[in-house]
Amino acid sequence: MAGHVLDDPADAPVLPGRLADIMRPELESVAEEIITEIRALIPEYRRPLDGPYGKSIRAGVQQAIRLFVQQIADPSASKDNAHEVHRRLGQYEMREGRSLDTLQAAYRMGARVAWRRIMRVGRQSGFSSAVMSQLADRMLAFMDELASVALDGYLEAKAGTADAVHTWRRRLLQLIVERPAAPAEAIEELAQLVGWTVPATATPVAVRPLYRAAPPAHPDLDADVLTELGAREPHVLLPGAATRERVTALQEALPQCRFAVGACVPLREVADALRWARRALALVDEGVLPASRVTWSDECLPVLLLHSDETLVARLRQRLLSLLGGLTPKQRERMIETLRAWLDAQGNVHGIAGRLRVHPQTVRYRMRQLEATFGQRLHDPDARFELEVAVRSLRRGGPAAPAAARLPEPRLPR
Template sequence: MTGRAADGAADPSVLPGRLAEIMRPELESVADEIVAEIRALIPEYRRPLDGPYGKTIKAGVQHAVSLFAAQIADPSASKQHAHEVHRRLGQYEMREGRSLDTLQAAYRAGARVAWRRIMEVGRRSGFSSGVMSHLADAMLGFMDELASVALDGFLEAKARSTDALDTWRRRLLQLVLERPAVPPDAIEELAQLVGWTTPKAATPVAVRPLHPLNPAQRPSLDPDVLAELSGVEPRLLLPGPLTRERVAALERALPRCRFAVGPCVPLDAVADSLRWARKALALVDEGVLTPRRVMWVQECLPVLLLHADTALAAQLRRRLLTTLDGLTPRQRERMLETLRAWLDAQGHVLDMAERLSVHPQTVRYRMRQLEATFGDRLREPEARFELELAVRTMPDRIAGPATSRRS
């Protein structure tokens, strides 16, 4: 080949077919040389090549060099099969126990061998520097692409190992709960990696262990449940609405726990729903809500709203209790109990008597005391609403038995 012909090969209309034709006879030997180089430089690959191990390594290299030649001849040639081979190769490397660094070192070694052979072919064929530069860019970009595919396969296999899968699933749950919200694409990418189908809406569950959980024991949760049970605030996330059957399954899987089930909401609102569920558990501890094995947040939204700002609720209570200054503790308790019953029964004497378990005449006497203490505040809608807010934020031991029945 003359120099003039070689320079002309740099023309895009001539380069692809000519280069592919020259390189095809080199493919088998360069593949063998790449395998030998990898085994010589990287101790982890010095196993005998008989059996599935050798076939996997050789197949990966042969597909790579064959596809490179095909890509030069026709850039639109499909890469799907080669990508699948190298994705499986990455998965195989992870299962074999080799590191990510080892895998990447193998691809670098392969790129060096391929480049040396291209330089030899170029010199032998009289290619110009322009052609060689084109080849170098094409080859390096191609090897980076295959290395990236193998890396994806490696990470997929790693994510699906038992311990790693749990770690990545916990990370996915954390991403869903992040504030400010992370991009949906980031959630979807990690969800695909761990095999979790991203739902349009989900139900968070706050978990309260009633006895210490055994960290070595894995609860038998359904595969679509994301769980973080080892932290300070254990939680679960289930796709879609939570049925009674699924709640029963949770109770069986975590028999020594209390659950607060948040409302089913779009994925970007799960953090708020979980926050409400945690608040419901806290209100049980404070004596505001009645303890139950499973609490449905939808059933106590008004109580959660009243206790959403504890400092503000305390201020409301102080305004109410200031009105009762000068009374003995017993008188104050009876006054608050009567006020609560009066608000609940809307002033109906017989209903109040039943709630307070006293005679109607006693109710009338107490109502006169209420009117003397609160005056017009009992008749003004806004003032009466403030009184009711203050009373309903009080613990049972202060507001009286009417509160317990109401809760």
Template sequence: MTGQSADEAVESTMLPSQLAQIMRPELESVADEIVAEIRALIPEYRRPLDGPYGKSIKAGVRHAVSLFVAQIADPSASTKHAHEVHRRLGQYEMREGRSLDTLQAAYRVGARVAWRRIMKIGRNSGFSSTVMSQLADAMLGFMDELASVALDGFLEAKACSADALDTWRRRLLQLILERPAVPPEAIEELAQLVGWPTPKTATPVAVRPLVPLRGAQRPTLDADVLAELSGVEPRLLVPGVVTRERIAALEQALPRCRFAVGPCVPLDSVADSLRWARKALVLVDEGALPPRRVVWVQECLPAVLLHSDESLAQQLRGRLLTALDGFTARQRERMLETLRAWLDAQGHVLDMAERLSVHPQTVRYRMRQLEAVFGDRLRDPDARFELELALRALPSAPWRNGAVPRPRTTPTPT
């Protein structure tokens, strides 16, 4: 005999509804297994799945599995809704900055996992190899169809976006800054897509527009600089160490902007460095750092550290100022100024007098007042350290921002 046996023909006829009934209870676990394997095998998909990103991935997989089973039960089942889901999924993948290769790899992984589960069910249910071969053809054709729809969506989104490369570059910068950190392979893949040579170290630059940036403004930046200037916290990322020449170019490209240059760090530490740079900009706004156009965080790390916990700094300030409650506001300012000079000059009276532009006798008089207030704390190294921290944490200390020294006066008991 050259054709199918009667039993096989009946089995082939009965298969669709039987398989659909068997597969329906498996839909949720199959979808979860596909998502898990895609994330395990493709680094770009290893991000947390809460939020719009995860919902899009899960919805696409569940619609695909459900539709395949539905078509087994009823070949005339409509594919319109599933096609729309996967077209939108392709558009989303392009806007997220992923490549066509990544998208197609995800569909291949999905087909492999689904087929593996169908093979297991088929064997357990006693279906013949002929029937399983037919199912394989149907599965591959079905996945090719959905992958083609997603590809169309991807290309549509790309064609509608003249800023596709900029979108991918901004996405790359976002990936580098994400916490928890994304796998290095995901960053490397997107960096290759946009033609950005992945450096071992990089320098983030926090940007503060001194006047609003216009939406259509497109600054001319070096090709290796990643930029996100449209958000509430504009930032740049420069490979390697930022030189003075590079900063001069940024100043020219972004006039009327202030920059805080973070320390040059390995790529997986860029988010921390950018956080310090943003804090430096805040300290400039508060008057804790001089209002320079370019703030180099490496030069003001102690201030950034001291102000990293404002509530704790406030506790330090409170302890210092409470000790001076018995003085008037003007006297308290002089005491704080004198205490800082005493700490800076390590108690040398003549040096203090020079710093304060007052007579040495005035310094001695003020120091007697401070000793009456602080007592043994002035001779205790730990207490002196705390006093200096508190002084530097004051929001508007008289020595900040280039305060002009008062002229030297004759001795006075003030």
């Protein structure tokens, strides 16, 4: 957790050495004054100061005052011990159930009391306003540093509780999949807090409950799997590639759910891969993709691309069906079936017959109907591609869509 730090000894302002000597006799009384004022003005600290609680508060205040005076006398004095005391103090405050606001308020109050005493002693000792200004800067930076160390301890302790771990892990997953992308530094910092190793690549998995019941909030999964199952669109994140074993474990942990496994991509591209996986689940619901328990989006990328803009695809379907406007629904369905087989078999009569399970002579008759209906479109590459997109967007085996009003016929390249 970033915070202000004391100046490097080489750059620290030079304060008179005798200032530390004058302040040392004040240490014990100013520590007591800080504790008394904090307890008087912050209700959460009014409990008795006996036992471990009181010892931790007293140790934190005394260490802070003592170190500040040491830093005045010798800017190179080690801060490690004081840092450890205040880190533990932050951890203790979290375990005691106090908020971050309360902890930070205690540090601000401690700084105010200490500065009040220093100003009085400094004036009585005749120090100049320049020296007192330098001392004020050092005091503010010093207390800010200790507050930052305590904050780190507080967050470390918070991250160690079961509920906090789940909360931070969900927040981490949210950072990874949000758009615009979160800074890599924010992801790294939060991952370190919860003990999650940031992978080079990851695989998002979209989750859909098969029934009304919501999936369990904390399924039995490997510790490196991030989950967000309470959202409107549940999802999980698998580090690296999704193995069949990993997916099987997902199915066992979430038996009432359907899954769409996204592509394995660099972490910064996970949001896109999750979007594709969610689209695959939607196409399963719509009957475009088979109703499998697990859908691998990498295996149906052309279908995902084809249905990435339904309004545009509907426009292509409408152009196709407008050419069949004069046919009955049954004739239209047979014509589309024949066109699909013709495109799949690249016009080969026997290939078409095999797909339609009809005699080749029947195929030749139907092909004459195709020629009469579509004409040059069957032989122009661009127009043929458009026909194939429109045909593939129609559900195979379902009833043909009703004919639309005839649209202007597209111009074909010469």
